[in-house]
Amino acid sequence: MKLACLLIAAVIAGGLPLSAxxxxxxxxxxxxxxxxxxxxxTAPFPSCHAxxxxxxxxxxxxxxxxxxxxKDPDVGIWVxxxxxxxxxxxxxxADGVQxxxxxxxxxxxxxxxPVLFQPTQGPLMLFYKVGPDPRSWWGMLITxxxxxxxxxxxxxxxxxxxxxxxxxxxxxxGGTILAGSSxxxxxxxxxxxxxxxxxRSWLRTDAVNDGQEFAAIQPSILSxxxxxxxxxxxxxxxxxxxxxSDDLGLTWGQMTAGVLPNPNAGIDAVTLADGRxxxxxxHTAKGxxxxxxxxxxxxxxxxxxxxxxxxxxxxxYPAVIQTADGLAHVTYTWKRERIKHAVVNPAxxxxxxxxxxxxxx
Numbered sequence: 001m002k003l004a005c006l007l008i009a010a011v012i013a014g015g016l017p018l019s020a021x022x023x024x025x026x027x028x029x030x031x032x033x034x035x036x037x038x039x040x041x042t043a044p045f046p047s048c049h050a051x052x053x054x055x056x057x058x059x060x061x062x063x064x065x066x067x068x069x070x071k072d073p074d075v076g077i078w079v080x081x082x083x084x085x086x087x088x089x090x091x092x093x094a095d096g097v098q099x100x101x102x103x104x105x106x107x108x109x110x111x112x113x114p115v116l117f118q119p120t121q122g123p124l125m126l127f128y129k130v131g132p133d134p135r136s137w138w139g140m141l142i143t144x145x146x147x148x149x150x151x152x153x154x155x156x157x158x159x160x161x162x163x164x165x166x167x168x169x170x171x172x173x174g175g176t177i178l179a180g181s182s183x184x185x186x187x188x189x190x191x192x193x194x195x196x197x198x199x200r201s202w203l204r205t206d207a208v209n210d211g212q213e214f215a216a217i218q219p220s221i222l223s224x225x226x227x228x229x230x231x232x233x234x235x236x237x238x239x240x241x242x243x244x245s246d247d248l249g250l251t252w253g254q255m256t257a258g259v260l261p262n263p264n265a266g267i268d269a270v271t272l273a274d275g276r277x278x279x280x281x282x283h284t285a286k287g288x289x290x291x292x293x294x295x296x297x298x299x300x301x302x303x304x305x306x307x308x309x310x311x312x313x314x315x316x317y318p319a320v321i322q323t324a325d326g327l328a329h330v331t332y333t334w335k336r337e338r339i340k341h342a343v344v345n346p347a348x349x350x351x352x353x354x355x356x357x358x359x360x361x
Contacts, residue, residue, distance in 0.1 A: 032349035051331040054116035058147025075110035139163035180219030187211020280318035291315035303351035
């Protein structure tokens with residue numbers, strides 16, 4: 001099983017691997033944390049959320065939704081590219097405009113939850129949602145052949161196909177893209193979607209939970225080797241859920257509660273090149289601070305690694321990838337005001353046990 005983000009022989013930061021680019025001094029007291037920075041300082045929107053990141057063939061690309069407030073009709077999808085060690089000025093690449101009224105005003109819905117993904121073959125893909133709310137939104141897709149500089153016209157996904165609802169898909173052997181998705185209109189329920197032709201046609205599983213024992217959404221997909229997959233994600237039950245597949249996501253077992261807490265907040269996770277798994281999440285029973293990083297050898301037991309944020313406020317909805325140079329990149333919401341980017345060297349992390357699920361002091 002190969003995760004697509006580990007297969008891309010891409011270069012970033014003006015043709016150099018990130019490890020060859022000066023990133024400044026690492027923060028003190030956090031081994032493995034290479035860089036922590038804002039993607040932008042000022043922007044033409046006051047609020048932002050739900051970032052995503054990918055390594056394109058031309059460099060790192062990040063996206064998020066931004067506007068007056070979440071759910072407001074002026075919320076669009078914004079993109080920034082990392083060029084020569086700096087993030088470019090954010091550019092709006094998608095909006096929810098439906099049509100122009102006779103008086104010249106626009107009928108517009110908010111945009112939601114962008115997801116960037118670079119397949120081994122094909123353009124950079126940007127999935128996102130449009131609609132009044134998560135119970136009635138629909139999936140959209142735009143693509144870029146030049147690393148996010150320019151984008152195709154928006155294409156609506158087929159009926160009852162949502163696309164990856166928050167976290168990146170994975171690429172299976174043979175090029176099939178497997179996306180973790182979920183719905184919120186009949187309880188919070190998880191399902192999986194796959195496409196073998198870069199989003200032109202899709203197959204979707206039935207929901208893998210009933211929405212009652214576990215109200216669950218927004219899965220991330222990990223590789224356990226061979227045809228074994230593990231999905232983890234957000235719940236209303238106080239724990240991150242886990243559910244396994246033995247056939248590359250065609251069928252799934254029973255959803256259970258993992259050991260890590262979840263305060264009804266988005267998470268993301270990635271299988272590293274060395275076979276370990278790295279997860280970014282809020283290690284708390286309520287609220288969205290702190291924001292933590294943990295590492296697991298098997299997807300079951302987890303070791304404390306980093307605290308990315310620990311001050312009062314909201315630090316949420318992380319996205320994480322591993323780039324071709326072995327570094328992990330995390331983006332996340334910083335107080336709904338800005339998007340932050342952290343770079344982690346998995347080989348340098350100081351991993352510590354979490355007895356009884358408690359974060360070590």
